[in-house]
Structure formats: C-alpha cells, structure tokens
Amino acid sequence: MTNRREAVREILSHSEGFRSAQDIYAQMRAAGAKIGLTTVYRALQTLADSGQIDVLRTDEGESVYRACATGTHHHHLVCRRCGRTVEVAGPAVERWAEAVGAEHGFTAITHTVEVFGTCPSCTAAASSS
Amino acid sequence: MTNRREAVREILSHSEGFRSAQDIYAQMRAAGAKIGLTTVYRALQTLADSGQIDVLRTDEGESVYRACATGTHHHHLVCRRCGRTVEVAGPAVERWAEAVGAEHGFTAITHTVEVFGTCPSCTAAASSS
DNA sequence: CGTCAAAATGAAAACGGTTGTCAAAATCAG
DNA sequence: CTGATTTTGACAACCGTTTTCATTTTGACG
Numbered sequence: 220m221t222n223r224r225e226a227v228r229e230i231l232s233h234s235e236g237f238r239s240a241q242d243i244y245a246q247m248r249a250a251g252a253k254i255g256l257t258t259v260y261r262a263l264q265t266l267a268d269s270g271q272i273d274v275l276r277t278d279e280g281e282s283v284y285r286a287c288a289t290g291t292h293h294h295h296l297v298c299r300r301c302g303r304t305v306e307v308a309g310p311a312v313e314r315w316a317e318a319v320g321a322e323h324g325f326t327a328i329t330h331t332v333e334v335f336g337t338c339p340s341c342t343a344a345a346s347s348s
Numbered sequence: 349m350t351n352r353r354e355a356v357r358e359i360l361s362h363s364e365g366f367r368s369a370q371d372i373y374a375q376m377r378a379a380g381a382k383i384g385l386t387t388v389y390r391a392l393q394t395l396a397d398s399g400q401i402d403v404l405r406t407d408e409g410e411s412v413y414r415a416c417a418t419g420t421h422h423h424h425l426v427c428r429r430c431g432r433t434v435e436v437a438g439p440a441v442e443r444w445a446e447a448v449g450a451e452h453g454f455t456a457i458t459h460t461v462e463v464f465g466t467c468p469s470c471t472a473a474a475s476s477s
Numbered sequence: 478c479g480t481c482a483a484a485a486t487g488a489a490a491a492c493g494g495t496t497g498t499c500a501a502a503a504t505c506a507g
Numbered sequence: 508c509t510g511a512t513t514t515t516g517a518c519a520a521c522c523g524t525t526t527t528c529a530t531t532t533t534g535a536c537g
Contacts, residue, residue: 257488258485296452309444319463324467325471326465329465331460332460335458368494384517409493
C-alpha cells in the first residue's frame with residue numbers, strides 16, 4: 220500500500236519548484252502510471268498533513284506543492300517567469316516578525332514570506348528579446 | 349455611474365480587516381442595495397487594478413480584499429483569532445528581500461509578507477479560559 | 478489456500494468561488 | 508427624443524478541488 224503515495228512523493232522530491240496537483244497527475248499519466256486524480260489529491264493532502272511537503276496557493280487559486288529539502292523553517296525565492304525556486308533562510312525576517320508582533324502585544328507569532336523575482340537566466344532572456 | 353463601485357469601496361474602507369467578495373455582497377444585499385454579485389466582483393477587480401485595495405488569497409482559496417489606509421507598501425499583522433489587523437511598515441524586511449534576491453542574481457524583486465499572531469485581548473481571553 | 482473485514486482507489490458527480498455571456502437598463506451625446 | 512455607449516445583473520460556464528460510492532486491493536486469520 221501507499222505505493223501511490225510514495226510515487227507522488229518521488230515526483231515531488233525530484234522536482235525543482237512548486238508543482239500543482241493536476242500537473243503531477245498529468246506527468247504520472249504521461250509516464251504510464253495507472254492513477255486517478257483523486258488519489259493524487261489524497262496523497263498530497265496526506266503528505267502535507269504529516270508535514271512532509273509544503274503547500275501554498277498561487278494567485279490564481281491553485282494549490283501548489285513542494286517537497287522541501289529540510290524540515291526546518293525557511294522561505295522561498297521564486298522566479299516569476301520560469302518558477303525556479305531557491306530555498307533561503309532568513310534569520311533577519313524571523314527576528315523582524317517576532318519584534319513587530321511583540322511591539323503590538325501579539326503572541327504566538329508566525330509568518331509567511333515569499334520573495335518573487337526574475338532569475339538570472341530569465342532576466343537575460345527578457346533583455347535580449 | 350460607478351455608483352456601485354463607490355459603494356463597494358465605502359464598505360471596504362469602513363471595514364477593519366479583510367473581507368471576501370461574497371461577504372461584501374451579502375452585506376450590501378442585507379442593507380437593501382440592489383446589486384449583483386457580478387458587479388461586486390467587477391468593482392473589486394477594478395479597485396484592485398487601480399491599486400486602491402489589496403487582494404490576497406486565503407488558504408481556502410477565497411479572495412479577500414482590504415482597503416488600506418496608505419497607498420505605500422506595507423504589511424499586515426493579523427490576529428488569528430479575531431482577525432484584527434494592524435498595518436506595519438518593515439524597512440528591515442524590504443531590505444532583506446532585496447538582499448536575498450540580489451544574492452541569487454534575481455532582479456525585479458517583490459515579496460509578500462503576512463505576520464500572524466494572537467492579539468493582546470485574545471491572548472488574555474485564551475489564558476483565562 | 479479461502480474468507481472476510483478494513484483500507485485504498487478512481488470515475489463521476491457535487492461543490493464553491495470566480496469569470497464569461499448576453500440581453501436589458503441606465504447614461505450620455507446630439 | 509433618438510441612437511450609441513456603458514454599466515448592470517441573472518444565469519450559465521469554468522476550474523480546481525472535494526465528496527461519494529462502488530470496486531479493488533490488502534492483510535489478518537483460520
């Protein structure tokens with residue numbers, strides 16, 4: 220069992236950036252896997268619940284998933300053109316978030332940070348066009 | 349014209365936190381306004397396009413809107429219990445985002461930051477329970 | 478091996494928020 | 508007033524996601 224779930228995790232861990240559920244489903248079908256869309260969703264949900272993968276929503280309302288290298292807290296620097304993702308640690312932001320929360324008397328501070336930009340190769344591609 | 353659009357903006361500017369489109373629609377109908385859901389969406393879109401309001405997606409995939417006091421770039425500190433929102437400026441984060449992007453050769457850096465916590469009164473309420 | 482119960486699977490339907498369509502209504506020239 | 512233009516809103520279409528439910532797979536036990 221959980222053969223499918225592991226297959227999904229495999230795909231994710233070999234992917235560079237964020238992948239959508241449908242994207243993963245399409246890839247698995249293209250690779251000849253006999254799997255249903257439902258199962259992909261369920262696998263992703265289970266993996267997310269157990270903290271093995273990250274989930275976030277795109278501006279278009281699609282959920283995207285990513286297997287992160289480390290289990291520790293970190294953020295992402297995402298290329299807005301090609302989707303290339305770099306994991307970045309940011310002690311400065313962590314401290315800032317804590318400070319800003321404390322300043323207003325808030326407790327149990329958490330935060331989400333996403334940095335977007337155009338990666339070197341896409342910047343080159345864009346300027347040459 | 350744009351009577352409806354202004355009505356929508358009115359609602360938003362008198363609201364404390366983020367409101368969903370359907371939420372706003374419901375309130376306007378409850379208040380007796382003759383307006384369609386489509387028009388609310390259109391008004392919100394127009395306002396967002398012209399930068400007069402902020403949009404973001406909840407984890408549930410719903411778009412939520414907010415009229416911000418200032419037109420300048422800032423972030424939000426949101427109480428996860430009561431939804432109370434404080435606008436916070438964060439020069440430190442801006443600089444950090446720029447730096448982290450530049451470090452990896454990314455250009456045209458933008459970022460989204462949301463800080464969540466439990467506000468003073470909710471913290472008190474929780475501990476007394 | 479059978480047998481049966483529990484878990485996993487997937488096709489299709491349901492769902493919910495959002496967006497498109499299109500005809501009717503309001504608004505604006507002239 | 509008349510005709511053109513814009514705005515409007517009821518409704519259908521869309522799209523990603525979730526639920527449903529019948530079927531299949533799995534695993535324990537005799």
